[in-house]
Amino acid sequence: MSATPWPLTVLIGDDDPMIRDVLREVLEAEPDLDVVAVACDAGESIRLAERHAPAVVILDVRMSGGGAHAAREILRRLPGTRVMAFSAYGDPGVVAEMNRAGVVEYILKGVPNTEIVAAVRRLAAPG
Amino acid sequence: MPDAEFFDESGRPRGFGGVRTGWNTAEQALRESEERFRLLVQSVVDYAIFMLDPAGRIASWNAGAQRIKGYAAEEAIGRHFSVFYPPEDVASGKPGRELETAVVEGRLEDEGWRVRKDGTRFWANVVITALFDESGRLRGFGKVTRDMTERRTAERALDERGRLLSHLVHAQELERRRIAWNVHDDTIQSMVAVGMRLQLMADRLPGEHAAAMRRLNDAVDASITRLRGLTFRLHPPGIDRGGLVEGLSGYLDQVSGEAGLTYELQHDLVREPSPEAAIMIFRICQEALVNVGKHARAKAVTVSLTSADHGVLVRVADDGVGIDRPLDALSPSEHFGLIDMRERAETAGGWWRIHGRPGAGTTVEFWVPALAYGEEGIPL
Numbered sequence: 001m002s003a004t005p006w007p008l009t010v011l012i013g014d015d016d017p018m019i020r021d022v023l024r025e026v027l028e029a030e031p032d033l034d035v036v037a038v039a040c041d042a043g044e045s046i047r048l049a050e051r052h053a054p055a056v057v058i059l060d061v062r063m064s065g066g067g068a069h070a071a072r073e074i075l076r077r078l079p080g081t082r083v084m085a086f087s088a089y090g091d092p093g094v095v096a097e098m099n100r101a102g103v104v105e106y107i108l109k110g111v112p113n114t115e116i117v118a119a120v121r122r123l124a125a126p127g
Numbered sequence: 128m129p130d131a132e133f134f135d136e137s138g139r140p141r142g143f144g145g146v147r148t149g150w151n152t153a154e155q156a157l158r159e160s161e162e163r164f165r166l167l168v169q170s171v172v173d174y175a176i177f178m179l180d181p182a183g184r185i186a187s188w189n190a191g192a193q194r195i196k197g198y199a200a201e202e203a204i205g206r207h208f209s210v211f212y213p214p215e216d217v218a219s220g221k222p223g224r225e226l227e228t229a230v231v232e233g234r235l236e237d238e239g240w241r242v243r244k245d246g247t248r249f250w251a252n253v254v255i256t257a258l259f260d261e262s263g264r265l266r267g268f269g270k271v272t273r274d275m276t277e278r279r280t281a282e283r284a285l286d287e288r289g290r291l292l293s294h295l296v297h298a299q300e301l302e303r304r305r306i307a308w309n310v311h312d313d314t315i316q317s318m319v320a321v322g323m324r325l326q327l328m329a330d331r332l333p334g335e336h337a338a339a340m341r342r343l344n345d346a347v348d349a350s351i352t353r354l355r356g357l358t359f360r361l362h363p364p365g366i367d368r369g370g371l372v373e374g375l376s377g378y379l380d381q382v383s384g385e386a387g388l389t390y391e392l393q394h395d396l397v398r399e400p401s402p403e404a405a406i407m408i409f410r411i412c413q414e415a416l417v418n419v420g421k422h423a424r425a426k427a428v429t430v431s432l433t434s435a436d437h438g439v440l441v442r443v444a445d446d447g448v449g450i451d452r453p454l455d456a457l458s459p460s461e462h463f464g465l466i467d468m469r470e471r472a473e474t475a476g477g478w479w480r481i482h483g484r485p486g487a488g489t490t491v492e493f494w495v496p497a498l499a500y501g502e503e504g505i506p507l
Contacts, residue, residue, distance in 0.1 A: 019321035026323055029330065062312070088311060088319070091377060093368040109319045110351050113326045 007034040008124050009054040012124060013045030013070060014086065015063035019109070023058070023086070029110045033120060042070035055124045059103075061087035061094055071101040082123040086116070091104045173271040178258075183208050183226055183263045188262045193419060195251075195274045197244030200435040208270065211241045213248065215480065221232055229255040238275065240478050247435055248478055248494060250276040276436045280476065280496040300362070307362035315354050322347040356381075363409065371405040374394070375430065377410060386420040389427045397434040400497045407475050407495055408432070408441055411468045415443040418464055423447025423489055438477060438496040445490075449483040468493070 010027055012035060014020045020038050027033045036052040039045040042065025049057055057074055061067035071083045073090045084105035095106055105123050109114055168176050168189050168408060175192035184207055188200035196203070196211060209222035216222070216239070229235040234256045241251040258268040322344050329340035359381060366374030372394050383390045400408065412430060419428050425447030433440045465481060470492065472479035475495045483489030 016316045016320070018317055021324075022320045022323040022327070025327055029327065087317060091365055091368075093365065093373070109316070110322065110348065110355075113323055 003121055007032050008056065008120065009034050009036045009052065010020040010120060011035070011037045011039065011045065011049055011052060011054040011057045013042070013048075013057065013063060013067075014060035015040050016060070019060070019086075023116070026116060030117055033117070042064045042067065042073075045070045046073045046077070049081065053078055056120050057083045058086045058120070059083060059091055060090055061085050061098060068097050068101040068103075071098065071103050075102040082125050084096065084119060173273070175270070177203075177270055179208055179226075179255075179268040179270055182266055183222065183268075186267060191392060192272070194239075195243075195249065195272060202244070211272075213240050213478070213480065214482065216240075225253075225255055225423065226257075226268060229257045230265060230278045233257055240270070249274045249436060250279045280437050291369050293403050295381075296406060300406050304362045307358040310354055310361075311358045313391055315351055315358070318347055318351050318354070360413070365404060370399045371432070373407060374405070374409055375432075378413065378416070379411070379428075379430065381457040382416050382420060383428070388419070388425060391427070391429045392427065395431075395433045396439065396466055398497075404439065404475070404495055404497050408439055408473055409497075411471050411479070411491075411493055412441065412443055412473075414464050419443070419445045419447065419489070425488065434497075435494065435498075438494050440494045441492070444488060444489045446488045449485045449487045449489055450481070 010033055012020055012023055012027075015025065017040075020040065024035045027035050027072065036054050037048040039048050041063055045057065045059060045063075045065075057071075059067040059070055063070075067085060067087070071085075074081055074083055075116055083101075083103050083106075084107060085095075085103050086109060088109045089099075090108050098106060104126050105106075105119050107119050138361075170190055170432060172191045172194050174189075175195045176189045177192050178187040180186045184205055185203050188198075188203045188363060189302035192203065193199055198206075207222075207252060209217050209372040212222050225235050225237060236251045237251075237255075240248045241253070242248055250275045252275050254271045256271075258266045258269055260266050323345065325344040326338050329337040329344065331338060359378075363374045363378050365377035372392070377390050379390045379392055382388070399405065416428065416430075419425055423445045425445035428443065428445045431442045431444075456500070469479040472493045472495055481489065481491050
């Protein structure tokens with residue numbers, strides 16, 4: 001991969017409206033991040049990802065349609081996109097399921113905002 | 128003239144004579160009959176048949192007794208028969224009472240838990256018969272014991288109480304799961320969003336207001352942690368997905384971290400217990416581990432799960448301060464936890480015990496049958 005394009009484009013998929021809104025605000029407060037779309041289920045996440053080809057997709061794990069399904073489909077259609085889980089569940093079974101779907105970054109809801117931002121940047125970094 | 132074939136020249140009968148020969152045959156027949164009877168009793172493997180002397184010491188042993196109780200004849204003979212009773216029955220004087228009843232009423236029948244040589248329990252049907260000689264003197268007791276564990280488990284699986292228990296466990300777990308889901312997916316999510324927003328505000332506000340926002344965020348964070356702990360205790364997520372062992376190991380991960388304990392989880396299960404049995408075992412372990420965390424001042428805890436007698440035998444053993452008081456001298460909250468564990472196990476048709484010595488750790492040990500129910504509480 002060449003140098004990361006600027007700003008870094010991000011898609012959010014989460015079924016909780018409060019989380020969607022605040023996550024968007026947290027990311028947009030960073031000058032190098034640009035939230036290009038917000039989806040509320042797996043189907044919409046896949047459609048909007050195809051349309052915007054974001055650098056990073058942040059997916060809720062338990063949203064309707066399933067975070068793992070959305071991750072698998074997005075990674076199949078957009079091999080250059082990176083997917084990160086943003087989940088309220090940290091038990092090994094759920095983490096393993098997302099891993100199998102190709103998700104390499106797994107962030108638990110409730111971590112400080114700075115960690116979320118750092119994870120997005122880490123994920124999009126070349127190499 | 129006597130017949131020459133039966134009498135010798137002097138007129139004495141040849142051989143041993145009719146009467147004497149007849150007596151000899153009867154004695155031999157009796158001896159053979161006794162021998163056959165002794166063989167029969169010794170060889171029966173389905174029943175433990177043995178004798179006690181008047182003081183309750185074991186005086187004879189058979190193959191069934193060895194099979195059911197696990198002791199060889201030379202280990203058993205001479206011991207007091209109370210060795211077969213669970214410690215709580217020995218403490219309450221049950222073995223002695225049973226002999227007294229047998230003396231007064233001639234016999235006594237009892238069903239209950241008995242203990243094998245290896246410490247495991249079996250559900251026994253016991254008949255004790257007092258044996259008196261012609262003068263009315265007590266010579267000892269005959270004891271016949273059958274291992275009814277398998278039949279009892281099968282009957283319990285079929286009976287009304289078993290079905291009721293299954294429904295009860297199911298309803299309780301459903302309710303807990305519902306509460307856990309609500310707290311997790313609604314309350315905690317909202318609080319996470321609030322926390323994220325407080326951090327955003329702290330970043331945008333000047334000094335003193337920023338500090339206030341951060342303190343608020345810390346308070347929200349702490350509440351989230353407590354609520355996560357609550358939902359985890361209400362419904363451990365691993366148990367649905369990965370079964371009992373995964374559920375327990377996830378729980379042990381969490382509580383050992385909180386309490387600064389190391390743990391070991393040993394399991395030797397032939398198959399995954401039914402969901403009812405699994406959740407029952409999980410809940411009792413949970414209570415036992417709460418006690419370890421609160422009272423034991425232990426460094427390490429070992430949880431072992433073993434398939435035994437169509438059920439699961441569980442031991443939760445710690446290396447803490449042990450029990451320094453009689454159980455009835457415990458505080459009401461401690462005592463309630465113990466009663467809760469025992470009731471859970473006994474309602475499921477199993478047994479439960481706690482033992483430990485001051486300074487030598489505490490062990491909670493229980494067995495529950497692997498009840499298997501399908502939809503509508505129909506046994507599988």
